[in-house]
Amino acid sequence: MFKLDLLNVENGLKMVKNKRDLKSPRRNRSFTGTRPISRVRPTSSGKGGNIRVIVRVRPPSNREQGENFSNVVKIIDDNTMVFDPKEENEPFFYHGVQQRHRDIMKRANKDLQFTFDRVFSHEANNNDVFECTTKELIKTLMNGYNCSVFVYGATGAGKTHTMLGRGDDPGITFQTMTELFKEKDELSQDRHFEIGVTYLEVYNETVQDLLNPGPALELRENGQYGVIVAGIQVHRIDKSEKLFDLLEQGNKNRTQHPTDANAESSRSHAVFQVYLRMKIISTNEIRLAKLSMIDLAGSERGAATGYSGARFTEGANINKSLLALGNCINSLADGQRYVPYRDSKLTRLLKDSLGGNCQTVMIANVSPSSLSYEDTYNTLKYAMRAKNIKSNMKKNIVNSDRNLNHYVNLVDELTKENEKLKLELSLLSQKKDNETVTKDEPDPKLQTDLQALYAEKRELEQRILQLESTEQLQNLRKRLKEESDARLSGICSDTPDREFGHRRFGNAIDRLERQTANLQKDLVLLRERSEQLEVRLKQFIETAPHLKQVAKLEDYQIAYIKANSKAECLQKVSDLQEGEMRMCYQLIESFSKVLKPTILQLRGHGLASEALLSEYQGLVRQLQGIRSVTWDDESTAPTPIPSADSGISSCTDVTVESEENTSNKQKLLEELNNTFTLPQEKPQTISAEKFMAKVYQSSKPEGTSAVAPLNRKQVLSQNKQQSVSARNLMAKVYKSNKPIKTNTMSPRNLKENKFQYGTTKMMPAIIGHDKNKITKKYKPRALSAGRPPNVPK
Numbered sequence: 001m002f003k004l005d006l007l008n009v010e011n012g013l014k015m016v017k018n019k020r021d022l023k024s025p026r027r028n029r030s031f032t033g034t035r036p037i038s039r040v041r042p043t044s045s046g047k048g049g050n051i052r053v054i055v056r057v058r059p060p061s062n063r064e065q066g067e068n069f070s071n072v073v074k075i076i077d078d079n080t081m082v083f084d085p086k087e088e089n090e091p092f093f094y095h096g097v098q099q100r101h102r103d104i105m106k107r108a109n110k111d112l113q114f115t116f117d118r119v120f121s122h123e124a125n126n127n128d129v130f131e132c133t134t135k136e137l138i139k140t141l142m143n144g145y146n147c148s149v150f151v152y153g154a155t156g157a158g159k160t161h162t163m164l165g166r167g168d169d170p171g172i173t174f175q176t177m178t179e180l181f182k183e184k185d186e187l188s189q190d191r192h193f194e195i196g197v198t199y200l201e202v203y204n205e206t207v208q209d210l211l212n213p214g215p216a217l218e219l220r221e222n223g224q225y226g227v228i229v230a231g232i233q234v235h236r237i238d239k240s241e242k243l244f245d246l247l248e249q250g251n252k253n254r255t256q257h258p259t260d261a262n263a264e265s266s267r268s269h270a271v272f273q274v275y276l277r278m279k280i281i282s283t284n285e286i287r288l289a290k291l292s293m294i295d296l297a298g299s300e301r302g303a304a305t306g307y308s309g310a311r312f313t314e315g316a317n318i319n320k321s322l323l324a325l326g327n328c329i330n331s332l333a334d335g336q337r338y339v340p341y342r343d344s345k346l347t348r349l350l351k352d353s354l355g356g357n358c359q360t361v362m363i364a365n366v367s368p369s370s371l372s373y374e375d376t377y378n379t380l381k382y383a384m385r386a387k388n389i390k391s392n393m394k395k396n397i398v399n400s401d402r403n404l405n406h407y408v409n410l411v412d413e414l415t416k417e418n419e420k421l422k423l424e425l426s427l428l429s430q431k432k433d434n435e436t437v438t439k440d441e442p443d444p445k446l447q448t449d450l451q452a453l454y455a456e457k458r459e460l461e462q463r464i465l466q467l468e469s470t471e472q473l474q475n476l477r478k479r480l481k482e483e484s485d486a487r488l489s490g491i492c493s494d495t496p497d498r499e500f501g502h503r504r505f506g507n508a509i510d511r512l513e514r515q516t517a518n519l520q521k522d523l524v525l526l527r528e529r530s531e532q533l534e535v536r537l538k539q540f541i542e543t544a545p546h547l548k549q550v551a552k553l554e555d556y557q558i559a560y561i562k563a564n565s566k567a568e569c570l571q572k573v574s575d576l577q578e579g580e581m582r583m584c585y586q587l588i589e590s591f592s593k594v595l596k597p598t599i600l601q602l603r604g605h606g607l608a609s610e611a612l613l614s615e616y617q618g619l620v621r622q623l624q625g626i627r628s629v630t631w632d633d634e635s636t637a638p639t640p641i642p643s644a645d646s647g648i649s650s651c652t653d654v655t656v657e658s659e660e661n662t663s664n665k666q667k668l669l670e671e672l673n674n675t676f677t678l679p680q681e682k683p684q685t686i687s688a689e690k691f692m693a694k695v696y697q698s699s700k701p702e703g704t705s706a707v708a709p710l711n712r713k714q715v716l717s718q719n720k721q722q723s724v725s726a727r728n729l730m731a732k733v734y735k736s737n738k739p740i741k742t743n744t745m746s747p748r749n750l751k752e753n754k755f756q757y758g759t760t761k762m763m764p765a766i767i768g769h770d771k772n773k774i775t776k777k778y779k780p781r782a783l784s785a786g787r788p789p790n791v792p793k
């Protein structure tokens with residue numbers, strides 16, 4: 001009894017100590033109702049196509065050291081760490097007997113073990129992190145693959161320190177660029193390089209250029225570089241030292257406010273991007289690659305901060321975008337086809353950094369202290385999910401294998417090779433005939449055996465070639481289906497439509513995947529058999545060297561079959577691509593038919609947002625053949641451009657600009673604005689006549705739309721000549737712009753001046769907001785019949 005009391009006193013003291021440890025409200029909350037969570041099984045570390053996930057634990061801050069917070073992170077080795085480790089229990093006695101189980105009054109630790117590609121303790125510096133993360137990305141980048149690295153973690157966890165560092169410990173951004181220039185110098189004998197950088201932030205769902213602050217920028221997808229920011233300036237740099245100035249300049253413009261955990265907290269997501277263009281001198285091959293380094297804003301719990309107003313909105317936007325990022329990570333980790341990238345600007349920007357054509361490294365920063373208990377736990381869970389994401393990398397070579405001409409040329413080459421082989425074959429046969437006349441007949445049994453072996457080989461090769469060709473076609477079909485699926489997500493506004501499409505494409509893709517998997521199994525077996533046969537043939541020839549000529553002849557025949565089969569396969573690939581291209585042209589045509597009148601109607605009513613108009617403008621520019629990123633020596637520039645030495649390249653959406661010379665910038669911008677800016681129309685000043693004439697024009701078939709918009713009188717007189725009444729004319733316009741819900745035009749809507757014409761509110765503009773006139777003139781009878789209203793004179 002006495003012993004027990006003593007122990008209880010001891011335990012009590014310990015508990016008090018623990019309570020002091022738990023001063024943090026965050027920590028306290030985690031105890032209420034906490035059930036012991038089963039140990040997290042470490043999954044195999046990401047390799048191959050998976051995202052590499054690294055965890056970095058920062059040193060405890062002064063506050064964390066001073067206020068008796070405990071350490072909740074234990075690092076086991078380079079790959080393993082334990083979160084909230086079990087405390088070493090002192091023996092616990094009850095009635096003088098040592099108990100096997102712990103004190104029931106004590107909280108159960110989570111004691112979760114995590115395995116990552118690398119775990120860094122607080123002792124690691126930025127150079128250690130660089131050596132094991134971005135250093136190896138440079139080689140990948142040089143091979144023409146996109147790479148990304150992003151730092152994730154709660155506010156104050158050490159993200160910006162990892163990215164930018166400080167004087168005595170430069171961050172990984174600077175070290176990566178230094179390595180890039182080192183590699184560039186080593187390869188400069190064989191390659192011609194161009195390097196440009198951009199630095200931007202996503203703050204409150206808007207994208208800003210940090211190196212050239214101005215209006216908000218829009219995101220676009222580009223076939224060459226993936227997601228790009230339209231209108232951003234790319235600064236050419238030729239040595240890493242320049243980078244310091246640029247980063248400093250950009251950081252001054254970055255949005256920062258103090259938080260509880262960090263006096264200089266970054267309140268925006270910062271994205272530093274490097275555009276790399278390499279021309280391999282010997283082959284003229286052009287490789288493009290993009291390196292993105294993303295410093296995410298720190299997550300924080302709104303309720304915990306107690307902020308209101310602008311700061312609350314800022315926090316809410318950070319959390320919203322991080323939540324969207326989390327949803328994307330979850331979808332990607334589960335291998336789902338639909339990934340909600342469009343839910344936030346951040347996820348749109350990171351689209352090709354996460355699951356796409358990119359080698360990605362995620363650095364999860366955590367604090368070691370119990371003060372950030374839940375933040376650290378959440379970050380580690382996030383990081384574990386990210387480990388399962390698979391990327392889908394492909395080289396960005398300008399003359400890519402999807403180019404139709406490439407296939408055509410290949411087929412030509414193979415046909416020529418076939419001809420050559422045929423010729424050699426016939427020469428060899430002749431030679432063999434001559435030999436048989438002059439020499440003694442070889443042992444016929446041996447020759448028959450050899451030919452039997454070759455017959456087997458031929459058959460095997462034919463089977464392999466057939467399966468390889470089918471595999472190639474299935475992969476292409478699968479990719480086309482995936483692209484169609486992604487296209488559908490972009491266009492569908494209704495969830496059921498999208499879901500239906502996803503299901504259909506999903507089933508088709510699953511079927512193709514199953515077929516390919518079966519096919520690959522067969523291929524493995526056949527290749528094994530082929531290798532064994534090859535060994536047997538080799539041994540056979542060694543025992544009968546006089547049959548070498550016969551073997552050579554057979555080998556030629558097999559080579560001939562192979563070349564033929566490859567040519568056939570390429571022809572099929574080419575046909576498939578051509579079919580897809582045709583379908584794409586038709587799709588674009590159909591999109592235009594819907595898009596043009598919609599934009600006109602929305603703009604006419606002032607319902608088109610700035611963002612929508614800007615996207616539309618971008619589209620028009622693309623159709624005009626203006627590319628998003630263009631470099632000096634691309635001769636097909638469609639707009640008048642300054643000379644290469646002016647430092648400004650021929651791009652419009654992304655301007656590649658040297659620091660030395662920006663004199664032409666303004667001129668170029670003005671030129672571009674004059675050329676491509678859609679004339680702004682003030683919705684309230686457009687007259688009914690003009691608007692209707694415009695809608696009418698837009699609904700006319702192509703070729704007739706070049707005529708200037710007609711006013712109502714002209715329209716009416718024209719139609720008079722054609723014996724069409726104004727009412728019929730309106731009916732025509734009405735029909736061509738089919739209302740989506742004609743039946744919504746109820747008398748009540750009319751009274752409330754909410755008249756709907758198609759999808760837009762147009763009557764107020766037509767009759768000058770005279771509510772009485774509306775109720776008087778437009779009779780519900782005519783409307784409910786779904787017919788157009790009378791045109792007021």
Ligand SMILES: Nc1ncnc2c1ncn2[C@@H]1O[C@H](COP(=O)(O)OP(=O)(O)OP(=O)(O)O)[C@@H](O)[C@H]1O
Nearest residue numbers: 058154155156157158159160161262265266297298
């Ligand atoms: N590995 C480290 N070594 C030394 N100091 C560090 C380390 N990591 C972070 N710090 C320090 O911790 C503080 C917070 O770090 P940092 O600003 O990088 O956090 P953050 O995650 O970017 O926060 P926020 O999201 O709020 O911007 C800084 O004073 C930084 O110098």
